Amino acid sequence: xxxxxxxxxxxxxxxxxxxxxxxxxxxxxxxxxxxxxxxxxxxxxxxxxxxxxxxxxxxxxxxxxxxxxxxxxxxxxxxxxxxxxxxxxxxxxxxxxxxx
Numbered sequence: 001x002x003x004x005x006x007x008x009x010x011x012x013x014x015x016x017x018x019x020x021x022x023x024x025x026x027x028x029x030x031x032x033x034x035x036x037x038x039x040x041x042x043x044x045x046x047x048x049x050x051x052x053x054x055x056x057x058x059x060x061x062x063x064x065x066x067x068x069x070x071x072x073x074x075x076x077x078x079x080x081x082x083x084x085x086x087x088x089x090x091x092x093x094x095x096x097x098x099x100x
Contacts, residue, residue: 021066028055029074036078048075 032051034040040047048071055067062070 018066018069021062021069024059024062025070025073028059028070029077031055031058032071032074033078036075036082 031054032048035047035051035054051071051074052067055062055070059067059070
């Protein structure tokens with residue numbers, strides 16, 4: 001039975017897009033996670049602007065939209081992983097695009 005499942009899984013084409021962003025996400029999240037931490041903020045404000053800048057410097061091939069996508073995704077993951085320490089953050093949908 002498992003052999004049949006393996007064959008059917010191998011026959012299904014990849015539906016996800018932007019695999020390069022998926023590959024970059026873990027490294028990007030580690031880099032910018034401190035900017036969402038309330039202990040690292042400035043006067044209670046998160047430092048997400050610095051997150052954009054850091055990602056642009058470390059992933060120069062990404063477009064502004066792709067950097068924004070990574071910041072929003074990291075923002076969501078931070079909220080999920082740290083629900084007790086994320087009340088100072090805006091909703092991920094409220095993050096403004098930053099062009100550097």
